[in-house]
Amino acid sequence: ITHHDHGVANVQTIVNLALLRGMIGQPHCGVLPIRGHSNVQGMGTMGVVPNLKQAFLDNAERYLGVKLPTMPGLDTMACMQGAANGTMKSALCLGGNLYGSNPDARFAEQALAKLEQITYLSTTLNTGHFRGRGRETLILPVLARDEEPEATTQESMFNFVRLSNGGPRRWEGPRSEVDLIASLAERVLGSKPVDWAALRHACSVRQMIARIVPGFESLATIEQTKKEFHIPGRILHTPQFPTPSGKAHFKTHPIPPLPGKADQLRLMTVRSEGQFNTVVYEEEDIYRGQERRDVILLNPEDMARLGLKIDQVVTVRSSAGALGGILVRAFDIRAGNALMYFPEANVLVPTTTDPKSHTPAFKSVLITVEPDSSAGAASSAHPTPGRRPLDVVR
Numbered sequence: 001i002t003h004h005d006h007g008v009a010n011v012q013t014i015v016n017l018a019l020l021r022g023m024i025g026q027p028h029c030g031v032l033p034i035r036g037h038s039n040v041q042g043m044g045t046m047g048v049v050p051n052l053k054q055a056f057l058d059n060a061e062r063y064l065g066v067k068l069p070t071m072p073g074l075d076t077m078a079c080m081q082g083a084a085n086g087t088m089k090s091a092l093c094l095g096g097n098l099y100g101s102n103p104d105a106r107f108a109e110q111a112l113a114k115l116e117q118i119t120y121l122s123t124t125l126n127t128g129h130f131r132g133r134g135r136e137t138l139i140l141p142v143l144a145r146d147e148e149p150e151a152t153t154q155e156s157m158f159n160f161v162r163l164s165n166g167g168p169r170r171w172e173g174p175r176s177e178v179d180l181i182a183s184l185a186e187r188v189l190g191s192k193p194v195d196w197a198a199l200r201h202a203c204s205v206r207q208m209i210a211r212i213v214p215g216f217e218s219l220a221t222i223e224q225t226k227k228e229f230h231i232p233g234r235i236l237h238t239p240q241f242p243t244p245s246g247k248a249h250f251k252t253h254p255i256p257p258l259p260g261k262a263d264q265l266r267l268m269t270v271r272s273e274g275q276f277n278t279v280v281y282e283e284e285d286i287y288r289g290q291e292r293r294d295v296i297l298l299n300p301e302d303m304a305r306l307g308l309k310i311d312q313v314v315t316v317r318s319s320a321g322a323l324g325g326i327l328v329r330a331f332d333i334r335a336g337n338a339l340m341y342f343p344e345a346n347v348l349v350p351t352t353t354d355p356k357s358h359t360p361a362f363k364s365v366l367i368t369v370e371p372d373s374s375a376g377a378a379s380s381a382h383p384t385p386g387r388r389p390l391d392v393v394r
Contacts, residue, residue, distance in 0.1 A: 001033075003268075003362040005256075007354040012251035019248050025239030035157055042155035045231070046213065050075050059212040064193045075358045076102070077351060084111035091118045091134070094177065095142075099132030100278035103349035103360040104320045108132065121177055126279055127343070141174040148176050150202040151223060159235065161219065162228035178202055260336070260366050265302065267318070267365040269342035269349065278343045285341075290329065296369065297331035297339040306369060313372040316340070318348040318365050324372050338367060 001010045015024070015031060023029040035041050047056055050073040061068055074082060080102060082088035091098075091112075102108035108131075112118060115134030122129070123144040129137075145152060148166030155161050175183075179200045186196035198204040203223055210220035218229040233242065241248045260266055272293065274282025284291050296316055298308070308314065308328045315324040323345065333339055340348070348367060353360050 002354070002357065002359050004364045005352060005354055005361045006253070007359050007361075008356040009251075009253040009256075013253060016250050016252070019250065022239075024248065025236045025241075027237055030236065032157070041157065045155060045216075046209070049073070050078075053214075055214045056212065059214070063208070063211050066193050077353055077358055077360065080108060080111045080351075083115050086114060089116045091115055093118065093120045093122075093128075094181075095121060095123065097126040097128040097132075097278040097343075099128035100126060100343040100346070103346055103362065104351045105131075105343070105347040106321055107351060108346075121180065123174075124279060128278075140180060142177045142180055143169055143174050147174075148202070150176070150178075152178075152202050153206065153219065153222065155231070159231045160228050161216070161222070161231065163222055163226060176202075178205060258336075259364070263306075264366045264368055265298070265338045266336060267296075267316075267338045267340060267345070267348065267367045268363040269340055269345045269365075271342055288331065288339075292327070293341045293344060294325060295327045295329045295340070297329050297333060298369075299333050299335040299337070300330045301335045302338075303328060303330060308369065308371075313374075314369050315372045316345075316348060316367050316369055318350065318367045320350040320365075321347040323347055324374065326372070328369075338369070 001007065001014070004010060011033075018024050018029075018031050024031070052060075057068060057070070076098075079088060079091070083091070084107070099105070099108050099112060112128075112132040112134060117136045117138075118132070118134035119138040119140065120129060121140050121142045123142060125139075129139055143149075143166075145154070145164060146167045147169045148164070149169075151166060152164050153161055154164050182196045182200040185194070185199075189196065191197060195204075199208070206219045206222065209216050210218070213219075215232045218225075218227075222229070239248075240246050243249060258266075271277075272280070272282075272285035272290075273287045274280065274284055280293070283293050285293070288297065290297075296314065303309070310328060310330055312328045313324075314326050314328055315322055316326055323340075326340075331339065342362065349360060349362055349365050351360065
C-alpha cells in the first residue's frame with residue numbers, strides 16, 4: 001500500500017472508507033497495518049524518525065540535562081543521497097541490509113562506495129557486506145534477539161509491548177547490540193551526560209525509555225511484572241478522535257491517472273515464502289508456485305499481446321536499469337501489471353519517492369519486456385530450474 005508515488009494517499013483513502021463505514025472507534029473493528037519489515041513500527045516509536053515529537057524531545061532534554069538539536073533529520077533516501085553527493089561521510093548501520101533494501105541497486109552501490117567509513121552491526125552476512133562497502137568497511141557480528149543474554153522487549157504489530165527472554169548463543173564471540181553500542185559510545189564520548197556503562201545492560205535502557213518515550217512508563221517494571229502492555233492512544237474503542245473537535249477528518253485525494261504507455265507494464269517487486277527481508281534462503285516460492293526467482297510473472301493476455309511464451313528468456317528494462325536472463329511465466333495477475341522478486345529486481349526500481357513519506361515506489365515501476373538477444377547463452381547457463389547463482393547470501 002505504501003510503496004507507491006502516492007502511498008500516503010493510499011493509506012488515507014483506506015481510512016476514509018473505514019470512516020464512511022463506521023468501522024473506526026468500535027471494538028473489533030478499525031484498520032490494522034501489517035508491516036513489511038522487522039519492527040519498523042517499534043523503531044519509529046523509539047524515535048528513529050526524521051522529526052521527533054515535541055514531548056519526546058522535551059523528555060529527553062530534561063532527562064539528559066542537555067539541549068538537543070531541532071533541525072530536521074534525514075530519512076533513508078536522504079541519507080543515500082547525502083552519501084552520493086559527499087555531504088555524509090560515515091554510517092553506522094544497525095542490522096538490516098542498507099544496500100539490498102534500497103531501490104536502484106546501481107545507485108545504492110555507488111553512493112555507499114563514496115562513504116569514508118561504514119560500520120555494520122549484523123546478525124548474518126548479506127549482500128550489503130560486499131556490494132555496500134565504503135572506502136573502509138567494518139562488519140561487527142552481534143547476537144540475534146533469540147540469543148540475547150538479557151531480556152529485551154519488542155513491539156508487536158498489534159501495539160503490544162512484551163518481554164523477550166532471548167536464549168543460548170550459537171557461536172562464541174558476537175556481543176549483544178546494546179553492549180557493543182554502549183561500549184563504543186563510552187570510549188568515544190565518555191560517561192557524561194549519558195552513563196554508557198550502565199546502558200550496556202538492557203534493563204538500564206528500559207529505565208531510560210520509560211522516562212523519555214511517552215506511553216512507555218510501564219517499561220520500567222516489565223522485568224518484574226512480566227506483563228505486556230498496550231501503547232495508549234493507538235486503538236480507539238469509541239468514536240472519539242485526537243482532534244480539537246473530537247471528530248475524524250477526511251483526507252480526500254483525486255484518483256491518480258494510471259501511468260504507462262501501450263508497450264509498458266507496471267511492475268511490483270515482492271518477497272517469497274523462502275526469504276526474510278533481503279535474505280533469500282530458498283529459491284522456491286511456495287506462495288506463487290515458482291521453483292526459481294529469475295522470473296517475471298505476467299498475465300497470459302499480456303504475454304499474447306507482447307508475443308511472449310512461457311519460459312522465454314527476456315530482458316526487463318526501466319528508467320533505472322535493465323535485467324537480462326529473465327524467464328517469462330504466466331500468472332493470475334491483472335493485465336497491465338507484472339511481478340518480480342525483491343531484492344534482485346531492485347536494479348529496475350527508480351529512486352523516486354512519495355513526496356510526503358519519502359517511501360520508494362517498489363510496487364509501481366514502469367517497465368518494458370523484450371526478447372533477450374543472448375537467450376541461447378542464458379538458457380545454457382541455467383540448464384536446470386533453481387540452479388541460477390543468485391546475488392544473495394544464504
